[in-house]
Amino acid sequence: MQVNETNTVNTEEKEFTPLIVAFCCNWCSYAGADLAGSSRLSYPANVKIIRVPCSCRVNPLFILRAFQRGADGVILCGCHPGDCHYSTGNYYARRRMTLLFSMLDYLGIEKGRTRVEWVSAAEGAKFSATMNDFAATIHKLGPNRKLRDLRCEK
Amino acid sequence: MREINEMLKKKVSELLENGTADRIIGWQAGEFCYDVTPAVMRKDNLDELFYNGFCGANQSKYLIQESLEEGKVLALLKPCDTYSFNQLVKEHRVNREKVYALGIPCSGMLDVDKIKALGITGILSIEDNGEEIKVATMYGDKTCKRTEVLQERCKVCKGKEHKAYDELLIPDEDAPEVPNGEDRFELVNKLEAMTSQERFDFWRGELSKCIRCNACRNVCPACSCRTCVFDNDNSGVAAKSNADDFEENMFHIIRAFHVAGRCTDCGECSRVCPQHIPLHLLNRKFIKDIDEFYGEFQAGEDDTAKGPLTAYTEGDCEPSIVMEKGGEA
């Protein structure tokens, strides 16, 4: 089945607000998100965070699952390379995500829909800025049509 | 080929006779001569053993089960099979001590569909001798050029060197020349040069053909899990069939991802796909990316090297490289 994008995008009445799933490692990025919160640095409410111990815990299956169930963008945040709480976890995550994202691109999925950002516990401002930017990017890309379970369509 | 068959038979019966191994994985023809599958043989039915251009099946995966059984099994490994063999030994899936690996030469395997496409039908048998293939058919003898009917994967052969063996039937340097390698990434490059929508349409066209028969998974020497994640009820993704486009995509993305860095590019997945989906192009994309991002890596080159997904360097490229280097938007 082929989805023709131009027919489906603009027919929705409500303005498109992208749904974004953010996987954040417990030690750096989740703390960075907390700091963004305590510094009252806002970002769109449709960014929802899932706490994982380390960026290396994120299985490509989770990312695909999010898209399947209707996410429009998935972002993975972890400690900066070299600062991983578990010393090497984010290095593995970096390779896995690079290859996964490249594969999604190869399959014709818009390449802006997935992103990895390294956000430290001190980078509340970066966390907020990253989420704002990512949400804007996804907004521009429009709803995820290519990688979702069409049965989830309402 | 006849000569090699003679040598092979002699060598195999010698090895079974002297107790080096007590059985062998050979090939058995099915209803048609080109319908060849691996089969376990013993001294008493060795007569059926043969080796020709239809013996493409990679035997190494069969060794997972065979090396669990009593006694030693004799495996006939073509040069490209030895890569998978090494990989399986590295992952402790094949018990090396229970296998006697006899390296056999290969000058490229034949694609029966290509023979048929030349108008040669009703195939009864083939005589595989060098450049020319003699095909006996119900309608008389026909011939075709070897290069015309080679399997796609053999056009990008990894070479005639065996990467693992206990014994070689003939020394690698004396083995017949293998078809000269074309660029195996040619089609990957072509896809990468398309627009995102064209790629999407291409893969939708291909993957929507998937009937989830699991042939690719079952033949793949890297897909060797006891229980596949898609059959594991606890994984949250278990599914017996593709319910929609997404699941067609997911199955193949995850399958390719799970074998990334471990896939030796043996090409069995595409060979066995009844829907002729070019599945190897997914694996090759990962191989190409790994080579580009992390340095050339050939899985199964040896049985010790760390795979690229279980290694890292501090200066690895960031995933955002996909934004810059990835295919056209």
Next chain:
Amino acid sequence: MQKIGVFVCWCGSNIAATVDVAAVAEAVKGEPGVVFATDYQYMCSEGGQSLIKETIKEQGLTGVVICSCSPRMHEATFRKTVEAAGINPYMLEIANIREQCSWIHKNKEEGTEKAIILAKAAVAKLNLNTPLIAGESRVVKRALVIGGGIAGIQTALDIAEAGYEVDIVEKQPTIGGKMTQIDKTFPTLDCAACILTPKMVDAAQSEKINIYSYSEVEKVSGFVGNFSVTIKKKPRYVNSDLCTGCGACMEKCPSKKTPNEFNMGLDNRTAIYIPFAQAIPKVPVIDTAACLHFKTGKCGICQKTCSANAIDFDQKEELITKEYGAIVVATGFNPLKPTKFDEYQYNQCADVVTSLEFERLMNAAGPTKGVLLRPSDQSHPKKIVFVQCVGSRGQSCRDHSYCSKICCMYTAKHAMLVRDKYPDTDVTVFYIDVRTPGKNFDEFYRRAVEEYGVHYIKGMVGKVEQVDGSLKVQASDLLSNDQMVLDADMVVLATAVEPDPTAKSLATMLTASIDTNNFFTEAHPKLRPVESPTAGVYLSGVCQGPKDIPETVAQGSACAAKVIGLLAKDKLLSNPCVAHSDELLCNGCSTCANVCAYGAIDYVDKEVNDHGKREVRHIAVVNEAVCQGCGACTVTCPSGAMDLKGFANRQIMAEVDAICK
């Protein structure tokens, strides 16, 4: 089915101002498993906690979701609360509706909607939670220190001081390490032997310290608190119990032509030897490669000479296996041997020496009795050129990219000592940068320049040539942009610090990680500088990175403090959120072990019962005391056999589903 209670916190107005807390409580009531939901002003207050405890009892809850501030804030608090009410502390999930919701969203409708989704995600996850119990393991109250240099000695002394047993394994015949070869120490110029040898004696005399000299670690197994280590005692061919250390054997030994390692090969020693006078233990070793008895079978003079009958040509290698609670790596360094630096003529010219060789030439116990003489003709050098950064801070394959840290200071020390002892000597130092951070370090360097008249030239030496028994040094002065040729009688190369060559194999044995330069990696570069990422393995001294003596001693003591902290515990409680392998699904492929930074995954042959079929399989087993719960293994496992407790695949996917509904 779970019986879940959801508690929504107002956090005063922090949450309640932007989130309709009552609406959140109401909205989750229909979620699977939820039997109770309410809101309260301050959940973390005593009143709030009592409410939770009472509700657990009244409603017979099996799990609790608290919608409040970040779990980083009060997860521990609420775990204790629910535990006090009799439910497993891991049957608790927190929905972060303050930092990640109310504080960043101004629109109440939006905030409430998000808070509801976050609460539902926490409920979805909790539905799949299982009670987790922290494992316990015992602690063997003994530490092993690998390496008996100043770092190892300091660590051992401090641990022994706290009353714990310590074994030191030293591969050389004596403890003391590199510091024994040093003449004076910067910036105070006190004599190294005077401050080191008393510590060596203390270590030898301590009842708690046991020294295995001339020994190496052969095998390590186990985990934090419970290591089992096999130590190989190499044969000395001298019975340590009988030997009195009189040295008569050395005097009589006819094989006298072996380059003396202690003096950097600048003089010779006998085949039976004690490295230096203050060695500990003061028991000789026979060098079988030089000994006539071992080479020809004809000699045996030492045996005849020894009145204590201590010589034992039949001594065999001995393997000792002992248990330890903690292991300290203190393997130190070696100076780089500049054999690949042809431009300095080190291989060709005896008067081009390394700094450590120079150290021996200046040392009163050295080959020249402390009189500075050129190795080639035993004359006094009048012009000395020092070259900094040999093998450090370079880009080529023969260089290390790092700064060896100590060379600037010891070169200033050498230059100063030479000028002090031989004021007629002209001393020039070529440097890239002079780096002198450290207490009294810059003052020290300035004294060398200002008071002792040492010439410092910013630039590198390009070439050293030997001309008529003298040396010509070609160099560039980067500040004046001049090329210059200097005459010199001696050239001293400040060679890089390199980790001991045993570091790599030891790191493998310990499953401790090393960096690309083979220095051991610390668990955290800032916050856990003396621990390795492998629990129970600690790092002392230069094995972790270049250091001077005061830093080494400080790190040695810090390391001891960490070890004492561990040994003081009777039992270790482990984080229960660890990986777990499903033995029926495991392929035994070992991919997971390849990415485990802690060596927490072992492979065992285990009999499994696969739906009635019993067979022995090679499968992964996670050591829960060692696993830190990062989850790296779970993603490499293709079959999903490896999963993480507390963050299981299904739990995370349940959260994803709840969020994407």
